[in-house]
Amino acid sequence: MAQINTRYVNLVNHETGKTYDIHTPQTYCTEHNEPLVAQYNLQKPLNKGILQNRPFNMWRYKELLPLWDDQYIVSLCEGFSPILEMKNLEKKYAFGQLLMKDEAGNPTGSFKARGLGMAVSKAYELGIRSFSIPTAGNAGSALSAYCAKGNLEAHIYMPKATPKMFQLDCKIMGATVNVIDGNISDCGKAMRADNGDAKWWDVTTLKEPFRLEGKKTMGYEIAEQLNWKLPDVIIYPTGGGTGLIGIWKAFQEMKELGWIKEIPTRMVAVQTVGCNPIVQAFNANLTSATPYEDPGVTIANGLRVPHAFGHKLILKTIYDSNGMAIDVTETEIINALNEFATNEGHFLSPEGAAVWHAAKSLRSSGWIKDNEHVVLLNTGSGYKYAENLWD
Amino acid sequence: MAQINTRYVNLVNHETGKTYDIHTPQTYCTEHNEPLVAQYNLQKPLNKGILQNRPFNMWRYKELLPLWDDQYIVSLCEGFSPILEMKNLEKKYAFGQLLMKDEAGNPTGSFKARGLGMAVSKAYELGIRSFSIPTAGNAGSALSAYCAKGNLEAHIYMPKATPKMFQLDCKIMGATVNVIDGNISDCGKAMRADNGDAKWWDVTTLKEPFRLEGKKTMGYEIAEQLNWKLPDVIIYPTGGGTGLIGIWKAFQEMKELGWIKEIPTRMVAVQTVGCNPIVQAFNANLTSATPYEDPGVTIANGLRVPHAFGHKLILKTIYDSNGMAIDVTETEIINALNEFATNEGHFLSPEGAAVWHAAKSLRSSGWIKDNEHVVLLNTGSGYKYAENLWD
Numbered sequence: 199m200a201q202i203n204t205r206y207v208n209l210v211n212h213e214t215g216k217t218y219d220i221h222t223p224q225t226y227c228t229e230h231n232e233p234l235v236a237q238y239n240l241q242k243p244l245n246k247g248i249l250q251n252r253p254f255n256m257w258r259y260k261e262l263l264p265l266w267d268d269q270y271i272v273s274l275c276e277g278f279s280p281i282l283e284m285k286n287l288e289k290k291y292a293f294g295q296l297l298m299k300d301e302a303g304n305p306t307g308s309f310k311a312r313g314l315g316m317a318v319s320k321a322y323e324l325g326i327r328s329f330s331i332p333t334a335g336n337a338g339s340a341l342s343a344y345c346a347k348g349n350l351e352a353h354i355y356m357p358k359a360t361p362k363m364f365q366l367d368c369k370i371m372g373a374t375v376n377v378i379d380g381n382i383s384d385c386g387k388a389m390r391a392d393n394g395d396a397k398w399w400d401v402t403t404l405k406e407p408f409r410l411e412g413k414k415t416m417g418y419e420i421a422e423q424l425n426w427k428l429p430d431v432i433i434y435p436t437g438g439g440t441g442l443i444g445i446w447k448a449f450q451e452m453k454e455l456g457w458i459k460e461i462p463t464r465m466v467a468v469q470t471v472g473c474n475p476i477v478q479a480f481n482a483n484l485t486s487a488t489p490y491e492d493p494g495v496t497i498a499n500g501l502r503v504p505h506a507f508g509h510k511l512i513l514k515t516i517y518d519s520n521g522m523a524i525d526v527t528e529t530e531i532i533n534a535l536n537e538f539a540t541n542e543g544h545f546l547s548p549e550g551a552a553v554w555h556a557a558k559s560l561r562s563s564g565w566i567k568d569n570e571h572v573v574l575l576n577t578g579s580g581y582k583y584a585e586n587l588w589d
Numbered sequence: 590m591a592q593i594n595t596r597y598v599n600l601v602n603h604e605t606g607k608t609y610d611i612h613t614p615q616t617y618c619t620e621h622n623e624p625l626v627a628q629y630n631l632q633k634p635l636n637k638g639i640l641q642n643r644p645f646n647m648w649r650y651k652e653l654l655p656l657w658d659d660q661y662i663v664s665l666c667e668g669f670s671p672i673l674e675m676k677n678l679e680k681k682y683a684f685g686q687l688l689m690k691d692e693a694g695n696p697t698g699s700f701k702a703r704g705l706g707m708a709v710s711k712a713y714e715l716g717i718r719s720f721s722i723p724t725a726g727n728a729g730s731a732l733s734a735y736c737a738k739g740n741l742e743a744h745i746y747m748p749k750a751t752p753k754m755f756q757l758d759c760k761i762m763g764a765t766v767n768v769i770d771g772n773i774s775d776c777g778k779a780m781r782a783d784n785g786d787a788k789w790w791d792v793t794t795l796k797e798p799f800r801l802e803g804k805k806t807m808g809y810e811i812a813e814q815l816n817w818k819l820p821d822v823i824i825y826p827t828g829g830g831t832g833l834i835g836i837w838k839a840f841q842e843m844k845e846l847g848w849i850k851e852i853p854t855r856m857v858a859v860q861t862v863g864c865n866p867i868v869q870a871f872n873a874n875l876t877s878a879t880p881y882e883d884p885g886v887t888i889a890n891g892l893r894v895p896h897a898f899g900h901k902l903i904l905k906t907i908y909d910s911n912g913m914a915i916d917v918t919e920t921e922i923i924n925a926l927n928e929f930a931t932n933e934g935h936f937l938s939p940e941g942a943a944v945w946h947a948a949k950s951l952r953s954s955g956w957i958k959d960n961e962h963v964v965l966l967n968t969g970s971g972y973k974y975a976e977n978l979w980d
Contacts, residue, residue, distance in 0.1 A: 254645065254671070274673070274934050275673055275691070280645070280646075280666045286738070286740070303694030304694070305694075343934035343935070343936075344934060346930060346932065347677070347934035349677070362979065363972060366978060366979065370927060370931075370971075370978075371934060371936070372930070372931035535761070536761060539737060539763070540737050541737065542737065542738060543665050543733075543734035543735060543736075544696070545762070579970075579972065581698060581754060581758070581970065581973055584754050587757060588753065588757065
């Protein structure tokens with residue numbers, strides 16, 4: 199029997215506080231060009247003991263997700279990814295504790311399953327049946343798969359520089375794939391041109407409110423899996439930034455719920471030197487980022503985002519957490535990927551490898567201190583990027 | 590602190606009952622050319638309540654695994670893969686219940702992580718530090734990854750017809766990769782020629798006893814995840830057959846432990862028409878299989894095994910369970926892979942797709958009856974095989 203969730207109560211512009219009707223589909227605050235953020239009734243007591251008999255996927259936190267009615271869940275079993283000890287590299291580089299949250303085992307091989315699983319389910323509940331997305335690869339794979347499962351329609355816009363694997367993945371799921379000669383922003387433009395009459399629901403990062411809600415489940419899991427004691431540092435590869443913002447949002451919600459006592463965590467955003475708008479803004483101590491002109495091609499396709507729609511939220515997360523933004527080179531990514539594989543037996547995504555290099559830099563600079571506990575986010579499987587790595 | 594497991598007590602030739610010393614490394618019964626099988630003290634009571642606070646990987650069943658001392662575990666977090674409902678295809682083809690145990694999210698993207706994780710850990714406990722394997726792909730990936738994690742040496746022998754992805758995977762983990770112009774049996778020959786002085790530990794399927802023990806954890810999980818009520822039918826892609834044998838072994842062990850009351854399950858082995866030695870033996874009602882001459886290349890690389898060392902155990906499992914062996918064509922595999930993706934949003938391995946076609950055949954022939962519960966085994970991620978699927 200369907201179960202009804204009554205905690206999701208509001209959608210707001212995070213800057214102005216302006217609220218939006220939650221009973222009709224909402225995109226973003228077009229007045230101020232800012233994302234909308236879901237809010238919950240967190241005053242009503244919720245014991246974390248509810249988690250004991252829950253499924254091992256992100257829907258275990260369903261009271262903190264925006265879906266009202268369970269019957270609309272479109273799920274491929276996303277989330278509840280493991281947090282693993284990286285003992286060999288912990289020792290080699292003298293980390294206090296080095297952990298990796300490994301998103302590689304998710305459906306369609308990446309963390310994007312969380313956000314798209316949530317966005318598709320909620321849109322489905324609100325009556326939407328066709329979707330479109332500009333994507334660096336994995337978000338397109340995920341949207342295609344959830345649309346296949348839900349018997350829904352998917353339209354994918356992907357840069358030509360994306361490994362062919364991602365196109366194959368979307369096509370095999372029955373999606374319509376458009377390959378665009380340009381970067382992800384160009385894909386967004388092409389999609390909006392084709393979708394002039396808004397026949398498709400646009401699930402561009404943060405241009406609808408619910409991918410963020412799916413991504414935040416990483417934060418709930420980190421807390422639960424570390425027995426409600428948060429790490430000192432979380433290092434995250436930042437393209438669109440939804441996960442970084444989402445993890446931080448989850449921490450705030452859990453504190454309000456009384457599930458955790460304190461939030462010691464510093465959030466680190468990692469970008470490439472060829473496309474580092476957040477790093478530049480952080481270095482200049484700005485609260486907003488400038489669109490990056492002519493972003494360089496990278497093997498970490500997910501990091502080639504010249505202007506994240508959530509740039510202010512990303513920077514706010516970094517500042518609020520006393521965090522950091524840092525960039526890495528292509529050579530550093532490749533070397534980090536190889537080092538991680540030969541030492542720990544995990545074939546990281548290039549984005550995850552960028553995170554590993556950043557961790558080493560911050561450790562050797564002393565920004566990460568001797569006894570600190572560090573969580574690396576590996577956002578996806580390296581296999582889908584193999585084309586980038588062949589000689 | 591290290592925890593000591595005392596339940597693993599014996600290694601026997603499954604046919605003759607001859608026992609082997611468990612305190613030194615053992616390969617197989619060279620006298621009768623048969624695999625050795627691990628035995629446990631199952632009379633000593635063991636309450637399945639122990640599972641409540643266990644990690645979500647195959648080591649949750651450690652009392653039923655051969656490792657004595659926890660400190661030798663080499664783990665990448667293998668096992669405890671989900672069992673998922675395939676509601677769209679269940680309805681389309683009128684299955685009583687259609688479930689899929691999805692091994693795609695395992696480390697290195699396949700079920701091979703279980704067997705190699707176990708074999709490497711146990712060999713490590715017994716003092717072994719270098720390994721070799723002939724492989725259709727995924728077993729090589731897994732051995733390479735566990736050797737990387739354990740700081741051990743891996744030598745891989747792989748057919749030329751294997752997708753390049755698998756070579757890359759092994760190399761990135763630091764293994765030595767030898768590409769052989771031939772099938773997996775030819776790889777075995779080449780490996781044994783290079784390893785004349787037995788400097789490497791040979792982990793060929795069933796030529797050491799412990800990959801089987803890792804693979805059997807799929808059987809424990811199926812029981813636990815289905816609340817200790819086994820399905821009517823399990824359909825399994827059968828190359829070397831370790832998983833099929835292992836699941837059945839787990840069921841027998843659980844019955845002896847009192848964890849399950851009955852074993853209604855019929856075990857189905859799926860092969861390709863181009864290499865179907867088990868199907869031929871089954872159709873002729875034989876208890877052993879004849880080596881298949883000149884096996885055809887298939888996109889389901891893992892099924893190109895002309896002579897499984899465990900052929901008698903595979904056939905015994907099929908007969909003991911009132912099961913079945915069935916073969917599928919290349920076109921059927923590709924069509925099944927596409928149908929599964931567009932209907933359920935999962936990109937199966939070609940071996941998993943072979944299983945799905947077999948399920949449909951057995952349903953339409955009536956061998957799978959109206960109300961029966963069916964579990965499909967998807968043994969790995971389709972992404973690693975993408976090269977086989979590009980036009």
